[in-house]
Amino acid sequence: QSALTQPASVSGSPGQSITMSCTGTSSDVGGYNYVSWYQQHPGKAPELMIYDVNKRPSGVSYRFSGSKSGNTASLTVSGLQAEDEADYYCTSYTTTSTYVFGTGTKVTVL
Amino acid sequence: QVTLKESGPALVKPTQTLTLTCTFSGFSLSSSGMRVSWIRQPPGKALEWLARIDWDDDTFYSTSLKTRLTISKDTSKNQVVLTMTNMDPVDTATYYCARSVTAGGGFDYWGQGTLVTVSS
Numbered sequence: 404q405s406a407l408t409q410p411a412s413v414s415g416s417p418g419q420s421i422t423m424s425c426t427g428t429s430s431d432v433g434g435y436n437y438v439s440w441y442q443q444h445p446g447k448a449p450e451l452m453i454y455d456v457n458k459r460p461s462g463v464s465y466r467f468s469g470s471k472s473g474n475t476a477s478l479t480v481s482g483l484q485a486e487d488e489a490d491y492y493c494t495s496y497t498t499t500s501t502y503v504f505g506t507g508t509k510v511t512v513l
Numbered sequence: 514q515v516t517l518k519e520s521g522p523a524l525v526k527p528t529q530t531l532t533l534t535c536t537f538s539g540f541s542l543s544s545s546g547m548r549v550s551w552i553r554q555p556p557g558k559a560l561e562w563l564a565r566i567d568w569d570d571d572t573f574y575s576t577s578l579k580t581r582l583t584i585s586k587d588t589s590k591n592q593v594v595l596t597m598t599n600m601d602p603v604d605t606a607t608y609y610c611a612r613s614v615t616a617g618g619g620f621d622y623w624g625q626g627t628l629v630t631v632s633s
Contacts, residue, residue: 404576406559437617441560448609448626449560454619492560496617500573502550502562 407432407493407505414511420481423508425493426474431503433474437496440469440478444489452491453478480510488512515539517549517610517624524630525600531629535593535610539622542568542588548613549593550620551584553606561606565613566593602631 408426415421425432425440432438436456441449451460453469456476466481476495480487493505521533533551540547550565564584565573574582583596593610607628611620 435617437615437619439619441620448623449620450623451619451621454621455615455617458619460619460621494560494562494618494620499576500616501575502565502618504552504560504562507559 404431404497404499404501404503407495407503409491409493409505409508411506412509412511414513415480415483416513417483417485419483420479421483421510422477422479423491423510425476425478425495425505427476427495427503428474430499431474431495431497432471432476434498435496436471438469438471438476439494440467441492441494442487442489443492449492483512485512515612515622517612517622519608519610519624519627521608521627521629523628524632526633527601527631529600531595531597531600531604533595533597533608533610533627533629535595535624537591537593537610537612540612542566542586542591542593544568546614548616549586550611550613551593551595552609552611552620553604554609554626555603555606558606563597563608564595600631605629605631 440453443449517537551563607626
């Protein structure tokens with residue numbers, strides 16, 4: 404199972420919105436509404452930000468939203484804040500009952 | 514309050530078998546829908562899912578690593594154990610355990626991770 408493809412880096416100024424993509428295949432992203440997104444600050448464990456494509460866990464800011472079209476999922480961060488600077492990973496359930504993670508996107512707040 | 518914590522050796526030699534334990538609290542792995550996965554992250558690299566065990570003892574493994582992995586649980590001790598055979602330097606990584614409550618994923622609680630270095 405090949406890793407999902409994410410842009411290596413995305414940047415934005417405070418207050419702006421950014422969107423990062425996560426591209427897979429019909430065997431993973433395109434096959435299920437089971438895409439989740441994680442935020443990881445340096446030296447810390449990942450934190451769940453979005454699950455089932457567009458659902459936010461309790462306690463996660465409304466500024467984070469998810470969507471999917473075909474084999475590509477997206478995470479949008481609106482009203483960018485300094486604390487949003489982190490690595491972001493997507494993951495998807497697959498047709499072989501496994502999970503595949505994305506390559507990761509480093510978000511920089513300018 | 515859900516917590517998970519990984520434990521195991523910090524250093525293993527090539528060809529050895531790694532055994533990691535995830536000790537958790539705040540939920541029961543005998544409750545319907547509960548699942549625990551192991552996920553690793555080599556230094557500076559992306560996350561990689563390894564294995565999952567469910568409340569009903571179903572197990573699932575990474576296609577590329579399935580021949581080397583075994584996941585098991587001890588419900589009475591609130592522990593999940595992962596063994597990985599034939600360790601290699603490329604297996605050097607931080608190993609995490611994480612909980613999910615649906616088959617689709619959404620790892621909602623993670624341990625702090627434990628760094629395992631493979632070196633002679």
